[in-house]
Amino acid sequence: MVAIDEYLAIVGESEIDGIKQLAGLIKGEKVVHVNATPYGGGVAEMLRRVVPLAQSLGISASWQTIRGNEEFFSITKRLHNALQGDASVGISEGEWKKYHDIAEFNSSILSLDGDVVVIHDPQPLPLINFKKGGKWVWRCHIDTSSPNMGVWSRLSGMVNMFDASVFSMERYIPKDLEIQALIDHPTIDPLSPKNEPLSADQIEKVLLRYGLDPERPIIGQVGRYDPWKDPIGAIKVYRSIKSEMSSVQFVMIGSFAKDDPEGSEWYNKTVSFAGKDKDCFILSNLDGVGDIEVNAFQRGFSAALQMSIREGFGLTVTEALWKGVPVVATRAGGIPLQVIDGVTGFLVSNYEEAAGKLRHLLKKRWLARELGQAGMRHVRLNFLITKGIMDYIRMHIELVGKSKATAR
Amino acid sequence: MVAIDEYLAIVGESEIDGIKQLAGLIKGEKVVHVNATPYGGGVAEMLRRVVPLAQSLGISASWQTIRGNEEFFSITKRLHNALQGDASVGISEGEWKKYHDIAEFNSSILSLDGDVVVIHDPQPLPLINFKKGGKWVWRCHIDTSSPNMGVWSRLSGMVNMFDASVFSMERYIPKDLEIQALIDHPTIDPLSPKNEPLSADQIEKVLLRYGLDPERPIIGQVGRYDPWKDPIGAIKVYRSIKSEMSSVQFVMIGSFAKDDPEGSEWYNKTVSFAGKDKDCFILSNLDGVGDIEVNAFQRGFSAALQMSIREGFGLTVTEALWKGVPVVATRAGGIPLQVIDGVTGFLVSNYEEAAGKLRHLLKKRWLARELGQAGMRHVRLNFLITKGIMDYIRMHIELVGKSKATAR
Numbered sequence: 001m002v003a004i005d006e007y008l009a010i011v012g013e014s015e016i017d018g019i020k021q022l023a024g025l026i027k028g029e030k031v032v033h034v035n036a037t038p039y040g041g042g043v044a045e046m047l048r049r050v051v052p053l054a055q056s057l058g059i060s061a062s063w064q065t066i067r068g069n070e071e072f073f074s075i076t077k078r079l080h081n082a083l084q085g086d087a088s089v090g091i092s093e094g095e096w097k098k099y100h101d102i103a104e105f106n107s108s109i110l111s112l113d114g115d116v117v118v119i120h121d122p123q124p125l126p127l128i129n130f131k132k133g134g135k136w137v138w139r140c141h142i143d144t145s146s147p148n149m150g151v152w153s154r155l156s157g158m159v160n161m162f163d164a165s166v167f168s169m170e171r172y173i174p175k176d177l178e179i180q181a182l183i184d185h186p187t188i189d190p191l192s193p194k195n196e197p198l199s200a201d202q203i204e205k206v207l208l209r210y211g212l213d214p215e216r217p218i219i220g221q222v223g224r225y226d227p228w229k230d231p232i233g234a235i236k237v238y239r240s241i242k243s244e245m246s247s248v249q250f251v252m253i254g255s256f257a258k259d260d261p262e263g264s265e266w267y268n269k270t271v272s273f274a275g276k277d278k279d280c281f282i283l284s285n286l287d288g289v290g291d292i293e294v295n296a297f298q299r300g301f302s303a304a305l306q307m308s309i310r311e312g313f314g315l316t317v318t319e320a321l322w323k324g325v326p327v328v329a330t331r332a333g334g335i336p337l338q339v340i341d342g343v344t345g346f347l348v349s350n351y352e353e354a355a356g357k358l359r360h361l362l363k364k365r366w367l368a369r370e371l372g373q374a375g376m377r378h379v380r381l382n383f384l385i386t387k388g389i390m391d392y393i394r395m396h397i398e399l400v401g402k403s404k405a406t407a408r
Numbered sequence: 409m410v411a412i413d414e415y416l417a418i419v420g421e422s423e424i425d426g427i428k429q430l431a432g433l434i435k436g437e438k439v440v441h442v443n444a445t446p447y448g449g450g451v452a453e454m455l456r457r458v459v460p461l462a463q464s465l466g467i468s469a470s471w472q473t474i475r476g477n478e479e480f481f482s483i484t485k486r487l488h489n490a491l492q493g494d495a496s497v498g499i500s501e502g503e504w505k506k507y508h509d510i511a512e513f514n515s516s517i518l519s520l521d522g523d524v525v526v527i528h529d530p531q532p533l534p535l536i537n538f539k540k541g542g543k544w545v546w547r548c549h550i551d552t553s554s555p556n557m558g559v560w561s562r563l564s565g566m567v568n569m570f571d572a573s574v575f576s577m578e579r580y581i582p583k584d585l586e587i588q589a590l591i592d593h594p595t596i597d598p599l600s601p602k603n604e605p606l607s608a609d610q611i612e613k614v615l616l617r618y619g620l621d622p623e624r625p626i627i628g629q630v631g632r633y634d635p636w637k638d639p640i641g642a643i644k645v646y647r648s649i650k651s652e653m654s655s656v657q658f659v660m661i662g663s664f665a666k667d668d669p670e671g672s673e674w675y676n677k678t679v680s681f682a683g684k685d686k687d688c689f690i691l692s693n694l695d696g697v698g699d700i701e702v703n704a705f706q707r708g709f710s711a712a713l714q715m716s717i718r719e720g721f722g723l724t725v726t727e728a729l730w731k732g733v734p735v736v737a738t739r740a741g742g743i744p745l746q747v748i749d750g751v752t753g754f755l756v757s758n759y760e761e762a763a764g765k766l767r768h769l770l771k772k773r774w775l776a777r778e779l780g781q782a783g784m785r786h787v788r789l790n791f792l793i794t795k796g797i798m799d800y801i802r803m804h805i806e807l808v809g810k811s812k813a814t815a816r
Contacts, residue, residue: 012420200750200775215771300774324732324781342608363623366708367608369777373732376781 003056004389010190011386019386022393023057029396030134032114033063036076036123040255040285041224042186042315043120043141046388049189053389059396062114066106066124074261075099076123082151083122083144084228084310089151096154100126115400119162128161135163135399141186141312143333144174164399168313169334182395185337186313187388188322188379193291195322198299206296210281210289212249217302217362220251222294222316225266225284228332229254230307232273233351237305238280240355245362248279251297255285294319301325303361303368304345305354308332318383321345321375326368328357338383344375411464412797418598419794427794430801431465437804438542440522441471444484444531448663448693449632450594450723451528451549454796457597461797467804470522474514474532482669483507484531490559491530491552492636492718497559504562508534523808527570536569543571543807549594549720551741552582572807576721577742590803593745594721595796596730596787601699603730606707614704618689618697620657625710625770628659630702630724633674633692636740637662638715640681641759645713646688648763653770656687659709661702663693702727709733711769711776712753713762716740726791729753729783734776736765746791752783 008016033051035043047063054061068076075095082089091099103126112127118137119127128136138159144152144167156176159165164180167173173181188195207214219238223229231252238250252270254263267284274280283289289297298304304320304327311333318338320327327345329335339345346357361368416424441459443451455471462469476484483503490497499507511534520535521542527535528547536544546567552560552575564584567573572588575581581589596603615622627646631637639660646658660678662671675692682688691697697705706712712728712735719741726746728735735753737743747753754765769776 012422014421200778203774203778204772214774217773299778302773324777364612365625365710365773365776366611366622368773369732369780370608370611370707372777373784 004053004386006191007384007386011380011384015386015390019390019393020057022390022397023054023059026393026396026400027058028060029116029400030060030114031062031396032112032117032134033061033120034066034110034112034117034124034127035063035120036066036068036073038065042312045189045192045194045315046186046385047120049192049385050388050392053385054392057389057393059393062111064110064112066102066110066127068102068106068123070261072098072102073123077262079122079151079155080142082148083140083142083155085143085146085148087148089148091151091154100129103127104130116396118166122155125155125158128158131161136161137395137399138162138165139184140165140167140172143169143172143310143312145172147174164395166395169337182398184388184391184395185334185383186315186318187383187385188315188318189385190322194295195319196295198292198296202292203296203299206293207300210251210283210287210293210297212251212281212300214300216247216249217245218249218251218297218300219303219305219358219362220253220297220301221305221307222253222298222319223306223308225254225263225270227262227266228308228310230309231266231270233307234305235270235274235280236351237307237354237358240352241358241362242277242279244359248362249281250279251281251283251301253283253289253294253297255289295323298323298325303328303358305358306330306332306335307351307354308335311335314338318379321372322379322383324369324372324376326361326371326375328354328361338375338378340374340378343371344378345371412461412794414599415792415794419788419792423794423798427798427801428465430798430805431462431467434801434804434808435466436468437524437808438468438522439470439804440520440525440542441469441528442474442518442520442525442532442535443471443528444474444476444481446473450720453597453600453602453723454594454793455528457600457793458796458800461793462800465797465801467801470519472518472520474510474518474535476510476514476531478669480506480510481531485670487530487559487563488550490556491548491550491563493551493554493556495556497556499559499562508537511535512538524804526574530563533563533566536566539569544569545803545807546570546573547592548573548575548580551577551580551718551720553580555582572803574803577745590806592796592799592803593742593791594723594726595791595793596723596726597793598730602703603727604703606700606704610700611704611707614701615708618659618691618695618701618705620659620689620708622708624655624657625653626657626659626705626708627711627713627766627770628661628705628709629713629715630661630706630727631714631716633662633671633678635670635674636716636718638717639674639678639690641715642713643678643682643688644759645715645762645766648759649766649770650685650687652767656770657689658687659689659691659705661691661697661705663697703731706731706733711736711766713766714738714740714743715759715762716743719743722746726787729780730787730792732777732780732784734769734779734783736762736769738762746783746786748782748786751779752786753779 107130306329313334348354515538629642714737721742756762
């Protein structure tokens with residue numbers, strides 16, 4: 001159970017006091033979160049921390065996960081890609097029905113009576129058809145700025161039934177959206193296993209366990225095996241660095257989420273592209289890489305790479321920056337909010353540019369440190385969970401007003 | 409003019425509020441500081457910031473510097489060495505008289521009427537003979553734990569005339585001291601030119617101006633040219649690293665203080681020992697290395713070295729740690745309070761051990777970063793000027809009580 005006071009030493013007393021004061025206004029209010037998966041991906045990770053934290057502040061928050069079969073998750077994965085702009089996606093009438101039917105089934109087994117019900121991403125979206133009461137919010141974590149219009153025209157009808165929507169960034173809001181849209185940048189938890197402080201011993205043990213040499217530089221990319229993360233491109237960047245700096249090692253770390261049947265296909269592609277290079281490590285949850293291991297690897301990086309073509313927000317970038325690791329990344333999704341070019345890392349447009357900036361950071365150790373420190377400060381001020389909780393409470397007040405408990 | 413609110417973003421609201429509240433209790437009180445030199449060395453640097461800060465908090469603080477000629481400062485330098493334990497120092501009766509006479513002259517030109525008068529280090533010590541009123545404090549910044557007893561027996565008579573004394577560390581207090589002794593760890597100012605944030609451009613320009621290669625690792629030691637800092641030993645450590653890692657560069661940076669005639673002798677010794685190695689840079693204020701340059705160099709270090717045999721507190725270590733630079737150092741003076749072995753750097757006993765730890769940090773970049781981050785946190789919690797100001801006000805209240813203004 002996380003309590004807000006545990007963050008005192010990290011963000012300071014005045015921020016914590018502000019959160020408590022605001023939370024007092026909605027004490028006892030019921031908030032129900034619904035998403036697709038209890039693990040894997042940024043959304044589940046965020047909920048795993050935000051929900052207990054809201055509870056510790058006196059809000060009656062709960063978190064439920066929809067059930068579905070392989071066919072269903074293959075449909076929702078394509079919906080996800082279509083929302084991100086994949087024009088090749090087509091959903092058959094049979095598939096739309098399946099999508100709707102699974103929602104109907106879930107509406108009968110979930111407990112959806114809250115003052116506020118928050119539906120995360122497209123998978124549980126059709127639950128809105130079975131809304132009984134309360135204010136319903138669609139929380140979209142993906143880039144829906146230029147969706148596949150064929151798919152969006154079907155989805156938007158349901159989206160517009162919500163009382164409000166929340167997006168990770170201003171520019172993600174679809175142009176034809178008819179309901180209120182709020183902005184809420186995702187955040188990370190500095191006390192979660194993925195971000196908590198580790199001892200030098202813990203870090204080194206993880207590096208050694210997976211066969212890395214702790215005495216040579218390590219570049220790494222963390223992110224699902226997925227075309228949007230361009231894992232093949234990341235390896236190309238590494239090879240370009242390697243050709244000039246032979247001591248460099250590369251680690252790619254991704255987990256397969258339950259709702260991501262594409263994962264293993266892209267994982268296999270990546271492993272096969274990596275080939276027999278002993279300094280190129282392609283790892284996943286199947287290798288026992290859990291949160292602590294990701295944490296240790298990120299702390300082991302000399303610099304982090306993020307070659308994403310599309311991103312929701314890019315929490316793996318946030319995580320790296322919070323650990324003082326400079327990040328070289330594309331301008332996808334929320335990355336430019338985090339990687340301030342030349343300040344917390346470098347923004348790049350192609351593989352060669354990425355390789356050049358990484359070589360630069362490997363040579364100029366002082367520059368890597370200065371950018372890393374700036375990154376830590378930037379995340380502390382803008383993208384920690386305490387900021388997220390504050391926004392969460394503000395959204396609730398905007399939607400429902402102060403609670404009955406307070407009004408009494 | 410520094411105002412306390414400028415530190416808000418660094419230490420947080422609750423610490424700043426605490427300082428203001430405490431300062432309110434001694435509003436308008438007159439505090440006079442006296443030391444030997446307006447520049448060079450940690451004491452002058454500390455006063456340059458603490459005095460305006462105290463003023464901004466409503467305390468009527470001032471700072472005066474004694475005058476003296478070369479002979480006088482040669483005597484006080486030997487007194488300094490004797491207090492630090494140099495048994496070879498002998499002071500003739502003529503010299504004691506000179507020491508006393510210069511103080512008498514200074515007492516006639518300085519304005520020493522304060523509620524509290526703080527005399528820093530041995531140079532202005534005999535001013536106590538001319539005390540008229542107020543509470544007088546001897547603030548000793550050097551390690552007087554095992555002084556040259558011949559010299560100390562003459563000085564202690566004067567020291568015991570003070571109302572209280574303040575030492576940088578518990579163990580510095582001479583055993584036979586008869587007056588009250590308080591402890592006040594020195595601190596650094598994160599907003600001073602020596603510590604303020606610099607852009608990557610500013611750092612690189614300084615490195616290039618002095619001929620360093622920003623793309624190769626840099627080890628550095630900052631400290632006066634003085635046997636106690638062991639500059640020759642530091643070069644030996646560098647050579648041992650260099651023999652295995654040919655890309656390493658070494659920078660030694662020291663300033664000559666007005667009261668330090670030994671400085672140029674040791675500077676010349678060091679330059680001559682360094683020889684013609686193009687990767688070994690021996691720099692001083694004579695090369696135009698001022699505060700900003702020291703700041704830039706420290707930010708350029710891959711790791712900092714401090715081979716001191718004796719230290720007051722070791723503010724150059726504090727400065728390096730605050731910049732996120734891990735420090736390899738001896739256990740002299742206040743260093744073990746700052747360098748926590750294996751956490752913020754490494755404590756070493758000899759040149760080979762120092763070289764080994766530095767090689768270790770150069771190879772394990774992630775370890776250098778983790779230790780550096782821990783160092784920053786350690787300094788923020790314990791050795792920033794805001795902590796110093798708090799202790800300063802507490803000392804005042806302990807000596808004089810709350811001010812008349814408050815009592816009224």
